[in-house]
Amino acid sequence: MRCLLFACLLLGSLPVLAVDRFQVEGYVLPNGLQVLLKPTADRDHVAIRLVVGVGLDDFACADKELPHLLEHLLFSGIDGTGEGALEERMQALGGEWNAFTGNADTTFVIEAPARNQRKVLDLLLAILTQTRFDANAIHAAKQVVEREEGGHYSHLQRWLDRQDLGHTASKQLAVELGLKCAQRAEARHLSREQLDQVREDWYAPNNMTLIIVGGLDRLLPAYLERTYGDLKAIDPSEHRPLPGIQHPAAVERSLIHGWVGNGAKLHWLFPEPVLDEQYDETFDLLKDYLDWALYRQLRLAHGLSYGPWAEREVFGGVGLLSLNADLEREDLDQARQVLDQLKADLLKNGLDPASFARLKQAAIARQAWAVQGNSALADYYWSALGDFEDGRFDDPARRLQAVTLEHANLALHELLAQPGYVRIEKPLLGDDQVLWLLGAVFGVMVLGGLGWRLRRKQ
Numbered sequence: 001m002r003c004l005l006f007a008c009l010l011l012g013s014l015p016v017l018a019v020d021r022f023q024v025e026g027y028v029l030p031n032g033l034q035v036l037l038k039p040t041a042d043r044d045h046v047a048i049r050l051v052v053g054v055g056l057d058d059f060a061c062a063d064k065e066l067p068h069l070l071e072h073l074l075f076s077g078i079d080g081t082g083e084g085a086l087e088e089r090m091q092a093l094g095g096e097w098n099a100f101t102g103n104a105d106t107t108f109v110i111e112a113p114a115r116n117q118r119k120v121l122d123l124l125l126a127i128l129t130q131t132r133f134d135a136n137a138i139h140a141a142k143q144v145v146e147r148e149e150g151g152h153y154s155h156l157q158r159w160l161d162r163q164d165l166g167h168t169a170s171k172q173l174a175v176e177l178g179l180k181c182a183q184r185a186e187a188r189h190l191s192r193e194q195l196d197q198v199r200e201d202w203y204a205p206n207n208m209t210l211i212i213v214g215g216l217d218r219l220l221p222a223y224l225e226r227t228y229g230d231l232k233a234i235d236p237s238e239h240r241p242l243p244g245i246q247h248p249a250a251v252e253r254s255l256i257h258g259w260v261g262n263g264a265k266l267h268w269l270f271p272e273p274v275l276d277e278q279y280d281e282t283f284d285l286l287k288d289y290l291d292w293a294l295y296r297q298l299r300l301a302h303g304l305s306y307g308p309w310a311e312r313e314v315f316g317g318v319g320l321l322s323l324n325a326d327l328e329r330e331d332l333d334q335a336r337q338v339l340d341q342l343k344a345d346l347l348k349n350g351l352d353p354a355s356f357a358r359l360k361q362a363a364i365a366r367q368a369w370a371v372q373g374n375s376a377l378a379d380y381y382w383s384a385l386g387d388f389e390d391g392r393f394d395d396p397a398r399r400l401q402a403v404t405l406e407h408a409n410l411a412l413h414e415l416l417a418q419p420g421y422v423r424i425e426k427p428l429l430g431d432d433q434v435l436w437l438l439g440a441v442f443g444v445m446v447l448g449g450l451g452w453r454l455r456r457k458q
């Protein structure tokens with residue numbers, strides 16, 4: 001009986017654990033370091049994320065690789081023993097680490113056995129405070145960064161980028177609108193002084209958040225206060241304002257991608273109007289709805305595209321929502337008619353209430369399994385830092401629930417009332433054109449040969 005009672009209590013408490021993922025132990029150390037601790041039932045492991053508030057958006061086009069280069073340099077070794085020795089120390093602790101430089105932040109990502117959590121955190125602190133990089137390390141890191149960005153930036157690639165031909169459709173449009181740098185940033189010219197400056201200006205506790213999820217050590221808060229609490233705060237730097245739309249862009253353009261082929265991609269892109277409430281959730285739901293509408297129209301009804309899709313992307317301070325389809329070249333016109341019809345129908349009749357309700361419920365249901373395990377939870381906290389307040393993350397299911405059909409219809413109308421931007425990506429030549437071209441070349445050769453023989457006979 002007692003066992004049964006215990007089982008009932010346990011089962012009764014399980015849903016509480018499951019919905020509790022939004023509640024986190026969060027506090028700020030005296031030096032400004034924000035700490036988020038989340039003990040979970042998965043006790044053998046800890047997921048650690050150190051989020052530093054400096055990213056690509058904080059630098060002008062030419063210097064955009066600065067935070068990325070610095071991120072790599074921080075793995076180049078402590079106390080003069082090199083990057084190999086550093087890696088060996090992490091291996092000995094049974095952990096793995098990596099780092100990512102994004103538009104808004106630079107984040108160090110660690111997975112480790114719970115029993116070594118303090119030693120792993122010691123090592124992370126050591127790379128932040130003890131890494132001294134020399135010219136060799138800088139040179140090596142520059143080469144890695146260059147390789148990651150797609151190898152050496154050739155003259156041809158630079159020229160193509162300047163002509164807007166080296167980018168995919170949404171990036172090309174973003175360049176045209178002034179939301180994105182026209183050329184790829186390079187690391188080669190960056191100096192040690194610049195790197196030191198970035199480290200000094202941004203790598204400070206009052207510009208960092210430390211997230212730890214999993215089997216937390218009981219002494220962790222005291223340990224953090226003693227170690228990370230010793231980092232010196234700085235006067236915070238101002239983030240650069242994100243660019244808005246600066247120039248008009250062509251309503252329609254063809255972009256050449258590749259040399260020969262019969263395929264084509266059709267993209268129709270719309271800047272997202274800014275909404276006062278539930279901005280992200282509303283456009284996420286609209287994206288789901290348009291995804292489904294494209295599938296129904298282009299694949300099921302007309303068989304023009306196998307996997308058409310809707311997509312949301314952010315460039316600078318502007319979101320772009322796009323309708324996209326992989327097509328055969330000769331189907332481009334028909335696909336455009338179908339999309340025109342879809343747009344006209346949505347503007348006239350709005351969203352179908354039943355479909356909207358179904359997709360909204362599906363999006364809410366997805367939240368129940370969208371985040372599983374310590375690592376996913378830590379990543380979720382990292383992505384949602386802006387929604388953390390008073391020890392709680394905002395529940396996305398609740399926010400999705402709050403998006404009404406009327407609200408979504410208003411946003412849809414504002415979105416589609418714009419003409420949008422059509423971008424068609426296709427190879428330089430279609431297969432038929434190549435055959436014609438080869439035939440023409442062959443004909444010229446035959447005629448040339450005949451002419452030559454005639455002349456010799458004379």
Ligand SMILES: [Zn+2]
Nearest residue numbers: 068072145148
């Ligand atoms: Zn990298």
